[in-house]
Amino acid sequence: MSIAMPAPNQDVIARGPQIVAALQAVLPADAVIHDPQETRAYECDALTAYRCPPLAVVLPRTTAQVAAIMRLCNDMGVPVVPRGAGTSLAGGALPTADCVILGTMRLRDVLEIDTDNRFIRVQSGITNLAVSAELESHGFFYAPDPSSQLACTIAGNIAMNSGGAHCLKYGVTTNNLMGATVVLSTGEIVEMGGPEAGPDGLDMLGLFCGSEGQLGVVTEAILRILPRPEGARPVLIGFGDAEVAGECVANIIRSGVIPVAIEYMDEPCLRAVESFAKAGYPTCNAVLIVEVEGSADEIADQIARIREIADALNPVEFRESRNADEAAKIWKGRKSAFGAMGKLGDYICLDGTVPVGQLPYTLRRIGELSREHGLEVANVFHAGDGNMHPLILFNANQPGDLARAEAFGNDILRLCVEVGGCLTGEHGVGIEKRDLMSTQxxxxxxxxxxxxxxxxxxxxxxxxxxxxxxxxxxxxxxxxxx
Amino acid sequence: MSAVQDLLAPTTEAELAAIIADRRRPLRIIGGGTRVQLPPGDDMMIDRLTTTRLSGVVTYSPGEMTLIARPGTPLPEIEAMLAAEGQALAFEPPDLRGVLGGHGAPTLGGMVAANASGPRRLMAGACRDHLLGVRFVDGRGRVIKNGGRVMKNVTGLDLSKLLAGSYGTLAVLTEIVLKTLPHLPARATLVFADMNRAQAVRLFSTALATPFDVTGAAWRDGTAYLRIEGLEKQLIYRRDRLLALLAAHAPQVLDDAATTALWRGLRDVTNFAGSDAPLWRILAKPTDAPAICTALHALGGATSLDWGGGLIWYAGPGSAAQVRALAPHATLIRRAGLTGPAFPPQTGPLARLQSGLRQTFDPAGLLNPGLMDA
Incomplete structure (x- = not known):
């Protein structure tokens, strides 16, 4: 527990009952939660080591209600912590004892689907997966797909500029966001961007996306939608040497084929996956899963090119999927990796990005740091864009172990910056990387x-x-x- | 007549920072001078600072799909270097010299400052979507970096997006990091003759709802064009599927060379290069474009469409008030005598925030005053 938060404002806490009464005066009765039993459900996000019940929780249903809350908190000097589904791994939605949690979860309507102009307009509390589900019958989808997509909201995606496995081809949230209705700290409502390609003047939407709840609260969003590809197929490539796998990634990208995803798993991760998910992966030091899209012939053509590149590097195995069943088997291990790691013990999941060419060196250094810190680490990540997710294993019941894991994690993130990368590729800074910002x-x-x-x-x-x-x-x- | 004002040409970021830190009078920041029309006599009124000597490629890593270069680097040089590695800037930056009458060489910095994005924006995104990081000197002379050289980066506020398209009014760029992508090796165009705008936009909406990666959808002079690109086998497949889907319109097919030439012309808006009427760049919801065009034609002049109808080019005698009443997202690209704001005027809290941002970056108003009407 090495990350400190400033002392809460005691004056605000003392005025708690007045603040709650004022919120109740502008919101429906069920939209204000202040019973300590109930506010506890909001005491943390997915960075669960850090917890603090808020003063109150508000769950508005409309932009006008959000505006009323923001105006009131602004007038009364009350801190506001916006929260989507609370899936932040960086503590982005961690409350403080003097704050009102502004949850977007009841803002979940689809407002408009316009396939002729290729956008969907939604309230921001809708989940990421629900957006694509809404679009499925229209033959469209929304591209950013963070692994928490079942739970995470578009509001949170915009606040953190979320990515996912498929951003190598489709980009991250900022590249797929056309407009946003934003409530400012004053309670004023502004429209940034819109259904037309923008911007008109300065790119306010570009500044807002990824601002982690620092600049305002998004209540509605216009998202770019894409026609669903005809098909997609993964291949699995096993390598005896992690560095050669890294070379394969760079060679694929250089060849002109742009896969939708290139995922990487290292030996400790493969071991865990084999023990718990029985995915039937080859026994080796590194596995790549490369997925391509298109018609059957297009896919075959792209896979042939990838095979040629891989073969030149003597892989342990090159496994193609001939049908949906085999494709699912290839993805099975990757998709169960986090769960499998969880069975080995507690872990923290990091999120640095490095230039793709630095992957082999970075992996080697992480191995050395693992030995220095005496903690095991597994790597499973989006290799095509260099976005690494080292998982550091520790024992939460052992005093001091979390602090050691955090220290190791900080060393890895410093390493990412040192080789030309950054502290966070898609999870955001939150509290987790806040004090490391000065290294970048x-x-x-x-x-x-x-x-x-x-x-x-x-x-x-x-x-x-x-x-x-x-x-x-x-x-x-x-x-x-x- | 007064003498031509000073021309400053710093060769390093530090030199640039020192110039701006000591500066009391405004500066006109110029790259190749090809993307904006300055008022006549501008060089008599205001000192100029050119980025042309802040030039050169810092790093180009094709395997990482990243290019780091200084702002004064000529764009043709960059494009040739990328082409030699089978890569390109996917957002297809237009060359507006023909339209604006500029004679310099377009620079990388000017391209980013204008967020210059051509027909492929439809599918690949704008210049700002490919900008991974920047270094810049702000109006106080501070050297600042933001973003980085990796494709996924959410570390702190994204100022790169803000600087793309800010026309040098917030800061002077000193280093630019861009994502480069494979140059798609094969291309073809489906040509649909005798189509009005409404028919064209309907056709575009149909084609752009297919998974066949249409990378251009433009209309001019009664003809609609769809471009497809890809690996050779992909291209044949996509072409044939689209031909089957749109057979009722009996499209013709243009080959690789003809496609390259055609889309360069569409990109550079050559249809309005010869005219001296005011030229407007209008952003609209694609399905609104036909009605907007009809109304613009009632004012006189001509229109063409790009981005599936999302971009309307209008060259004609309509006044700013008339054009903006029909199309609020209208930017005046070629003034041809028209005065008043070039950019769509902002109102309310957004206007306050934009002017606050200018105060934050450039409190003394030194950088490119007036260029974005502020």
Missing amino acids: YAPDDLAIQMEIKDLFDPQWLLNAAKVFPLQASAAHRGRAAE
Whole structure:
């Protein structure tokens, strides 16, 4: 438990009953939760080591209600922590004792599906998977597919600029977001972007996407939709040497074939998957799963090209899937990897990105760091775009083990920055990587970002004490509190 | 007549930062000078700072699909270097010299500053979608970096998107990181003659709802065009499926070379290069485009369509007020004597935030004053 949060504002906590009464006055009775038994359900997100029940939880159903909440909290000086489904692995939705949690989960209507103009307009609390499910009968889909897509909301996806396994071809949230209705800290409602290709002036939507709840709350979104591909098929390639697998990734990308996904699993991960999921993967040091899309002939043509590239590197195995059953088998191990790792013990899941060419070196260094820290690590990640997800295993019941795992994780993230990458590819900074920001950004790089926060949220009430290192943001938060 | 003002040409980021930090008077930031029309006599009124000597490629890694280069690097040089590795800038930046009458060489920095994106934006996204990171000097002379050189990066606020399309009004770019993609080896065009705009947009909506990766959907002079690209076998398959689907319209097929030439012309809006009427770039919901065009024609002039109808080019005598009443998302690209704001005027809280952002980046208003009407 090495990540500190600033002391909550006791004055706000003391005014708790008044704040709840004021919220109840502007919202339906069932939209305000303040019973400590019930607010506990919101005390953490998927970074479960950190917990803190909020002052109250509000669950609005309309943009107007969100605006009323924001105006009220702004007037009363109450911190607001926006929350989608609470699936953040970075503590992005971690409450503070003096905050109101603004949950988007009841904003879940589909407002418009327009296949002629290729967009869907939704309320932001709808889940990622529900969006694609809505589109299925129209022959379309929404491309970003974070692995939490069953639960996670579009609001959270926009706040974190979420990715997924298929962004090698389709990009991340920011590349598939056309417009957003945003409620500002003042309670004002603004439209950023729209159903037409934008922007008109400065790209406000581009700035907002991925701003982790620092600049406002999104209540509606216009998402770009794509026609569903005719088919997709994975191949599995096993290598005796992790570095050769990394070389294979770079060679595929260079060849002109753009797979929709290239996933990588290393030996510790393969061992766990074999023990618990019995996926029947080859015994080797690295497995790649490469998926291509198109018609049957297009797929065959692309797989032939990939085989040629792989064969030149002497793989242990090159396994094609001839039908849906075999395709599912190839994906089975990858899809069960996180669950399988969970059976080995507790783990923390990291999210750094490195340039693809640095993958072999980075993997080797992670192995060395694993021995230095005395903790096991497994790697399973999106190799095509260099977005790594090292899983560090530890024992939560052993005092000090989490702190050791966090220290190891920080070393890995520093390594990612050192080789030219970044701290987070898709999970966001939240509290988890907040104090590491200074390894990637110099003081002025952070200063201008915090000045933009000053502009959108002069009182620093929105998800404050996240994203920016506490020390660096202290002056901004202090000024705002005056 | 007063003398031509100073021309500053820093050769390093540090030199640029020092110039701006000491600066009291505004600066006109110029790359190749090919993407905006400056008012006559602009060079008599305001000192110029050119990025042409902040030039050169820092790193190009085809296997990582990334290019890092300085803003003054000529775009043709970049395109040739990428082509030699079988790659390209997928967003197909247009060359507007023919339309705007510029004579310089387009630069990488100018391309990003204008978020210049051609017909393939429809499928591949805009320039800003391929911008992975930037270094820049802001209006206070601070050297700042944002983003990086990797494809997935959500570390902190995304200022790269904000700088793309900001026309040098927030900061001067000093380093640009772009995603490069394989140059699709084969291409063809389906040509649909005798189509009005409404028929064309319906055709586009049909074609763009197929999984056949249409990479261009444009209309001009009564003809609609669909472009397909891909690996050789993909191309044949996609072409044949689209021909079957759209057989009722009896399309003709253009080969690779003819396709390349045609789409270069569509990209660069050559149909309006010869005219001296004001030229507007109008963004619309594609299915709204035909009605907007009909209304614009009532003002006189001509239109063409790109991005499946999402982009309308209008060259004609309509006044700014008339054009904006019909199409609120209209930007004046070639003034031809028209005065007033070039960009769609913003109102309300968004206008306040945009002006606040300008204050944040450039509190003294040094950088490209007036270029985005602010």
